[in-house]
Amino acid sequence: MLLSCTVNGEKIEKEIDPAKRLLDFLRDDMGLTGVKEGCSEGECGACTVILDNQAVTSCTVYAGQVMDREILTIEGLEKNGELDILQKAFIENGAIQCGFCTPGMILSCRALLMEKPNPTREEIKRAIEGNLCRCTGYEKIIKAVECAVKGEVQ
Amino acid sequence: MKELKYVGKRLIREDVYDKARGKTQYTCDRKLEGMLYAKLVLSEKALAEISINTDKAEQVPGICAVYTHKDVPKTKYNPHNWTPGVGAPEDMYILSEKARYVGDHLALVVGETKEAVEEAASLVEIVYREETPVIGLKAARENKENIAFEKESRCGDFGSLPLENLIVEETAGSTQAIHHAPIEPHIALSAIDETGNLVVWTPCQTVFMVRYHICSLLDVPYTKVRVVKAVMGGSFGGKGLSVVEPACAFASWTLKRPVMLYMDRPADITATRRRNPSEMTVKTAVDKDGKILGRFIACDFDGGAYYTNASAIAMAFSKKLFRLYRIENQTIEARTFYTNTTPGGSCRGYGSPQAHAVTEVNLDQIADRLGMDPCELRLKNVVLPGDDDPAGGTNLGDARIRECILKGMEEFHWKEKRAHIREKNTDRYAYGVGMACATHGNGYKGGYPELTNVYAQLHPDGSAEFRIAVHDQGCGTVMTMQQIGAEALHMDPYKIKVYEADTFLSPYDSAGTQASRVTYVCGRAVQEAGEALLEKIKNAAAAVYGWEKNRIEAEDGMLKYPGTDREECRTYGEVSKEYEKKFSRYLHADIEYEPDSNPGVYCAAFAEVKVDKYTGQTEVLDLLAVHDVGQCMNYTLSEGQIEGGAQMSLGQALFEEIGYDGKGNVKSRNFSKYHMINAPDMPKVRSLFIEEHNTDGPYGAKSLGEVVAVAPGPAVANAVNFAIGSRFASYPITPEKVVLWLENKEKE
Ligand code: FES
Numbered sequence: 001m002l003l004s005c006t007v008n009g010e011k012i013e014k015e016i017d018p019a020k021r022l023l024d025f026l027r028d029d030m031g032l033t034g035v036k037e038g039c040s041e042g043e044c045g046a047c048t049v050i051l052d053n054q055a056v057t058s059c060t061v062y063a064g065q066v067m068d069r070e071i072l073t074i075e076g077l078e079k080n081g082e083l084d085i086l087q088k089a090f091i092e093n094g095a096i097q098c099g100f101c102t103p104g105m106i107l108s109c110r111a112l113l114m115e116k117p118n119p120t121r122e123e124i125k126r127a128i129e130g131n132l133c134r135c136t137g138y139e140k141i142i143k144a145v146e147c148a149v150k151g152e153v154q
Numbered sequence: 155m156k157e158l159k160y161v162g163k164r165l166i167r168e169d170v171y172d173k174a175r176g177k178t179q180y181t182c183d184r185k186l187e188g189m190l191y192a193k194l195v196l197s198e199k200a201l202a203e204i205s206i207n208t209d210k211a212e213q214v215p216g217i218c219a220v221y222t223h224k225d226v227p228k229t230k231y232n233p234h235n236w237t238p239g240v241g242a243p244e245d246m247y248i249l250s251e252k253a254r255y256v257g258d259h260l261a262l263v264v265g266e267t268k269e270a271v272e273e274a275a276s277l278v279e280i281v282y283r284e285e286t287p288v289i290g291l292k293a294a295r296e297n298k299e300n301i302a303f304e305k306e307s308r309c310g311d312f313g314s315l316p317l318e319n320l321i322v323e324e325t326a327g328s329t330q331a332i333h334h335a336p337i338e339p340h341i342a343l344s345a346i347d348e349t350g351n352l353v354v355w356t357p358c359q360t361v362f363m364v365r366y367h368i369c370s371l372l373d374v375p376y377t378k379v380r381v382v383k384a385v386m387g388g389s390f391g392g393k394g395l396s397v398v399e400p401a402c403a404f405a406s407w408t409l410k411r412p413v414m415l416y417m418d419r420p421a422d423i424t425a426t427r428r429r430n431p432s433e434m435t436v437k438t439a440v441d442k443d444g445k446i447l448g449r450f451i452a453c454d455f456d457g458g459a460y461y462t463n464a465s466a467i468a469m470a471f472s473k474k475l476f477r478l479y480r481i482e483n484q485t486i487e488a489r490t491f492y493t494n495t496t497p498g499g500s501c502r503g504y505g506s507p508q509a510h511a512v513t514e515v516n517l518d519q520i521a522d523r524l525g526m527d528p529c530e531l532r533l534k535n536v537v538l539p540g541d542d543d544p545a546g547g548t549n550l551g552d553a554r555i556r557e558c559i560l561k562g563m564e565e566f567h568w569k570e571k572r573a574h575i576r577e578k579n580t581d582r583y584a585y586g587v588g589m590a591c592a593t594h595g596n597g598y599k600g601g602y603p604e605l606t607n608v609y610a611q612l613h614p615d616g617s618a619e620f621r622i623a624v625h626d627q628g629c630g631t632v633m634t635m636q637q638i639g640a641e642a643l644h645m646d647p648y649k650i651k652v653y654e655a656d657t658f659l660s661p662y663d664s665a666g667t668q669a670s671r672v673t674y675v676c677g678r679a680v681q682e683a684g685e686a687l688l689e690k691i692k693n694a695a696a697a698v699y700g701w702e703k704n705r706i707e708a709e710d711g712m713l714k715y716p717g718t719d720r721e722e723c724r725t726y727g728e729v730s731k732e733y734e735k736k737f738s739r740y741l742h743a744d745i746e747y748e749p750d751s752n753p754g755v756y757c758a759a760f761a762e763v764k765v766d767k768y769t770g771q772t773e774v775l776d777l778l779a780v781h782d783v784g785q786c787m788n789y790t791l792s793e794g795q796i797e798g799g800a801q802m803s804l805g806q807a808l809f810e811e812i813g814y815d816g817k818g819n820v821k822s823r824n825f826s827k828y829h830m831i832n833a834p835d836m837p838k839v840r841s842l843f844i845e846e847h848n849t850d851g852p853y854g855a856k857s858l859g860e861v862v863a864v865a866p867g868p869a870v871a872n873a874v875n876f877a878i879g880s881r882f883a884s885y886p887i888t889p890e891k892v893v894l895w896l897e898n899k900e901k902e
């Protein structure tokens with residue numbers, strides 16, 4: 001099918017197999033390798049992207065389902081070379097170790113902040129409950145989001 | 155000690171900028187011209203003779219090869235042997251001739267696209283002639299032939315103690331199979347370079363080990379194989395042994411094309427390595443004052459289907475048990491059995507998580523019997539700085555476990571909480587606090603070859619580089635080394651480049667990122683190389699400018715000299731330039747380093763839990779971990795280790811387990827069934843450090859990355875036991891077990 005959708009602010013049209021996973025479409029056809037694959041069944045959150053303002057696991061969405069919709073990946077977060085406040089906060093707070101969970105983690109948090117600019121600690125935890133991280137124990141990730149919310153970022 | 159300028163600071167590591175932007179290229183993100191994909195076909199049976207028909211798979215368009223045992227070299231290896239000298243028995247082929255566990259590597263499909271490879275993999279026909287597998291330790295013990303390794307370690311004579319006059323407490327317990335669960339599954343990429351060398355990029359922990367395995371299997375000289383440590387999406391020991399590299403290299407070498415061998419999560423759980431499950435009994439004899447007079451431990455490990463670390467896990471386990479408490483008479487009988495399950499391998503903490511899981515519960519039971527506070531009992535028995543290892547291991551060094559306990563008690567308000575926590579109890583919830591201690595090592599000194607080499611250079615632009623075979627697993631090793639280098643050289647750490655391991659570029663290192671040796675051994679080596687390089691810079695300046703060497707001061711990348719009328723300053727870069735021009739010399743230092751010591755590193759963890767008596771669920775409300783770290787290299791990174799290590803240890807205590815059915819099928823093949831702790835279930839972890847040490851590590855540092863994953867688990871077990879009066883020493887303490895225990899208690 002001819003897919004038309006918006007990826008990181010850019011309108012695109014591409015001939016695709018609608019049964020392809022959104023994950024593969026983004027990584028292989030669009031070259032957006034910031035989208036990571038950790039479990040392939042919606043359980044680890046590494047492949048999280050934002051679809052019409054909602055965090056989704058792109059391994060469980062088919063490319064055919066994103067017709068006329070808007071997708072945001074980690075590559076689309078920075079604007080004119082300026083990092084998103086969450087990206088800065090993750091960097092400054094030691095929220096990134098191996099970094100494999102990071103893109104998905106940041107996008108889950110970004111989706112949360114789109115909906116709720118002032119989340120509580122509990123809400124932050126819930127927003128990333130589907131994002132597994134083996135390195136950090138989550139604490140510095142939560143702290144990073146709290147700092148971003150409070151604007152305590154350089 | 156003089157004030158540190160770069161070490162111990164919360165500097166931001168440089169790799170995170172790209173990681174935050176999704177720009178970092180992990181192995182899975184790379185594409186080489188003409189690159190093929192490869193996937194292993196795994197056994198679905200735990201024990202069977204096999205015949206494989208690859209005809210249909212080969213016919214899939216785009217498939218280049220389907221390999222089975224008949225195609226691979228008839229050489230065996232042991233993926234655990236990181237250098238030939240380790241010498242553990244070799245019993246594994248690149249592709250097995252027989253299925254020995256569910257997940258055994260039976261075939262390798264190579265093709266132009268992932269789609270073709272996936273389809274072909276599903277078309278490989280394997281006929282299994284099943285035999286009765288050995289699943290679990292109970293079955294393994296039925297036949298002596300299943301013993302892969304056994305060893306008794308001892309000090310004093312436990313047998314001669316008058317047990318009848320002593321208080322003797324016996325605890326039986328077990329630990330489960332654990333999946334390392336790096337979010338990046340195993341992967342490797344291999345290619346032939348422009349001069350015919352075989353190059354392998356892999357997120358591994360020891361490039362020289364991978365080179366050894368590939369060279370011995372493919373019969374290629376060391377000089378023709380380049381193994382490059384790739385960006386790593388976590389390891390936790392899972393990528394510590396070779397797993398996919400030999401097969402990947404074999405395919406690439408045979409087809410003369412780049413090959414990427416990838417795994418999915420079920421393969422990562424079933425077909426790589428795992429933390430060895432263990433079953434043990436611990437018998438401790440104390441006098442009425444709580445002084446431990448002797449201990450006897452018998453422990454069986456499930457080694458899985460191949461030898462791998464059968465001896466190493468038993469030895470690593472045993473050794474640690476002599477290094478936490480002063481026990482004059484102790485005997486440890488450790489055995490490792492072959493079974494038809496995933497082979498064991500290194501896993502964060504290597505033997506320590508098993509060693510402390512049951513012994514620490516046993517100590518709480520003793521305290522309970524004596525009516526003594528568990529902290530007081532431990533304080534009476536812990537080792538002290540300078541103690542020797544009674545079993546002949548290396549000296550314990552500046553062992554500060556006593557302070558860990560004392561500081562933890564104070565910060566946690568231990569006595570008060572222990573006395574009053576139950577007042578919070580309701581009909582439904584029971585509250586408890588518990589603590590546990592742990593020890594781990596600092597490298598291989600005293601056990602295996604322990605050396606590393608550093609080649610450091612100072613360039614005319616004022617930047618410096620350190621070549622040392624380090625492998626950053628994600629924990630920030632490179633930043634740590636930059637900070638150490640900066641401290642030694644008195645210069646900006648961000649002007650220092652630390653290259654990660656590459657067998658063509660890095661000087662030899664004996665053991666890679668294993669055994670908690672990186673900060674302690676490699677870090678100290680970097681410090682010494684930095685100091686030697688600074689000496690050379692000063693010598694060069696003395697020669698070039700005619701300065702008196704002992705009057706030269708170094709600061710912030712600059713040499714300062716008190717000239718006759720005013721201070722003269724030269725940047726390191728200027729010195730380098732002038733030196734080369736005048737003397738035909740380039741500024742570099744080259745050192746080989748072997749540590750003199752291998753002290754213990756210690757932790758005391760304190761936990762508060764809330765047990766839901768209706769559902770059996772345990773919630774960890776608070777966790778405090780006090781580490782005898784010597785000197786933190788970077789508090790942000792150190793806390794990160796402790797918080798992440800706690801996630802793993804609490805997982806062991808409460809949730810994680812690779813489960814098998816009686817036929818050896820793996821029940822938890824993905825994260826839907828393998829329960830890793832997620833953010834809502836993770837308590838806030840508080841970290842405290844005991845610093846200002848005398849150690850041989852860089853600037854007084856000791857290891858941290860593994861000991862962090864040991865004590866929180868048993869601390870939680872002790873807290874649960876305190877909360878409901880249970881005696882759990884078998885992990886994980888799942889809601890089902892708690893509910894069952896409460897039901898039985900009611901019946902009594
Ligand atoms: S890869 Fe999609 S959730 Fe894990």
Ligand code: FES
Nearest residue numbers: 098099101133135
């Ligand atoms: S940083 Fe490694 S998994 Fe999260």
